[in-house]
Amino acid sequence: MSHPIKLAIIGASDFQNPLILAAKARGIETHVFAWEAGDVGERTADVFYPISITEVEAIADECRRIGVDGVACIGSDLGNITVSAVAERLGLTANSMDCVHRSTNKELMRRTFEEHGDPSPRSLPVTADTDLAVLAASLDYPVIVKPADRSGSRGITKLASAEGLEAAVQRALDESFMGEALVEEFAEGDEYSVEHITWQGEHRFLAITEKFTSGAPMFIERGHVEPARITPERAEAIRAVVEHALDSLGVEYGASHAEVKVASDGSIKIIEIGSRMGGDCIGSDLVRLSTGYDFVNAVIDVALGYEPAAVPEPGQGAGRAAAVRFVFGPEDRAALEALRAEAPERLEFVSPMYAADHAIVDSGSRYGFFIFSGDEMGEIEKYLPEVEA
Numbered sequence: 001m002s003h004p005i006k007l008a009i010i011g012a013s014d015f016q017n018p019l020i021l022a023a024k025a026r027g028i029e030t031h032v033f034a035w036e037a038g039d040v041g042e043r044t045a046d047v048f049y050p051i052s053i054t055e056v057e058a059i060a061d062e063c064r065r066i067g068v069d070g071v072a073c074i075g076s077d078l079g080n081i082t083v084s085a086v087a088e089r090l091g092l093t094a095n096s097m098d099c100v101h102r103s104t105n106k107e108l109m110r111r112t113f114e115e116h117g118d119p120s121p122r123s124l125p126v127t128a129d130t131d132l133a134v135l136a137a138s139l140d141y142p143v144i145v146k147p148a149d150r151s152g153s154r155g156i157t158k159l160a161s162a163e164g165l166e167a168a169v170q171r172a173l174d175e176s177f178m179g180e181a182l183v184e185e186f187a188e189g190d191e192y193s194v195e196h197i198t199w200q201g202e203h204r205f206l207a208i209t210e211k212f213t214s215g216a217p218m219f220i221e222r223g224h225v226e227p228a229r230i231t232p233e234r235a236e237a238i239r240a241v242v243e244h245a246l247d248s249l250g251v252e253y254g255a256s257h258a259e260v261k262v263a264s265d266g267s268i269k270i271i272e273i274g275s276r277m278g279g280d281c282i283g284s285d286l287v288r289l290s291t292g293y294d295f296v297n298a299v300i301d302v303a304l305g306y307e308p309a310a311v312p313e314p315g316q317g318a319g320r321a322a323a324v325r326f327v328f329g330p331e332d333r334a335a336l337e338a339l340r341a342e343a344p345e346r347l348e349f350v351s352p353m354y355a356a357d358h359a360i361v362d363s364g365s366r367y368g369f370f371i372f373s374g375d376e377m378g379e380i381e382k383y384l385p386e387v388e389a
Helices: 017-025 056-066 077-090 097-104 106-116 132-138 165-175 232-249 282-291 295-303 330-342
Strands: 006-010 029-033 047-049 070-072 123-126 143-147 157-159 181-185 190-199 202-213 221-226 253-262 268-274 321-326 347-350 369-374
Touching (some): 006 017, 006 077, 017 029, 056 077, 070 077, 070 295, 077 097, 097 106, 097 268, 106 123, 106 181, 106 232, 106 268, 123 132, 123 165, 132 165, 143 165, 157 165, 190 232, 190 295, 202 232, 221 282, 232 268, 253 295, 282 295, 282 321, 282 369, 321 330, 330 347, 330 369
Parallel strands (some): 029 047
Antiparallel strands (some): 143 157, 190 253, 202 221, 221 321, 253 268
């Protein structure tokens, strides 16, 4: 009798749950590791282990005992580090630790881009020992202050002048796991993300996603839509820049999520690239809804050492439009109610909604979200966040 395939999954939150459910649907035994906090994955996993995702050695030891065939997570930089470390110890398929360090630490990422000629904003590292008076005098404003090693809009501030620099730097340092921050040139332009699946160093393009944010000073994501409403020429230019940068970072396996800005003159700057699936339901839902490609199962395949399914050629996928909108206030709830009343068949998912009894300071503090899709962009455009903004 053959033994079941076993997959270790790092993290148990709502954003990891699609990975757990997809693996279980394939008859794969799911072994989920996370700090015990009542998250959904604790209940949906075949076996749950109350071990923090930062406890690499403990997770590796348990995975060795279990005899897992792969290790994976989606949409989490911290989880991505653990995936690589555990895979390295067990001889499983994943990106190298060097690659993951370069794609989770924004300071290393910027230096890598500089070395390989990839366009990205000018960036200066900051620690608690940095002389901020000297730094402030050397900057060209506006600037973005951010932690060097976080995602999800945590600790980000835009400054138009030196006023508020000390508070912004302290906020970024407080959010950083390593006590490191960056002060960067503010890149002007429209924001997009780019999704790929990579197998043995071959980058297979999936989608370009258009992003809507809350704007300055914190730029928290208000929503995303696929495909991005851009010309084929612009899409090709973005894709070429991102794929060169994926090579620079050493991405060889699995999902990647690049964030870029495109200025009015068409010039492109890479804001950051994660060697993991994009969060905010981009990888887990929007790619599948808009292209027909099962991104989550492709991640599972790669983690298990299998070549992922072929990516549809342009025009041969689902060819639909899909979006996620996050709830910040009454206008977002009104858009949800309008969808329910006018086009309930386009509503794919509505998350639990939290009470609006706290300030939204990053992506983790938003009140909820809903996912919707249509056969054409025109069927969903009126429900996108930019309509209200």
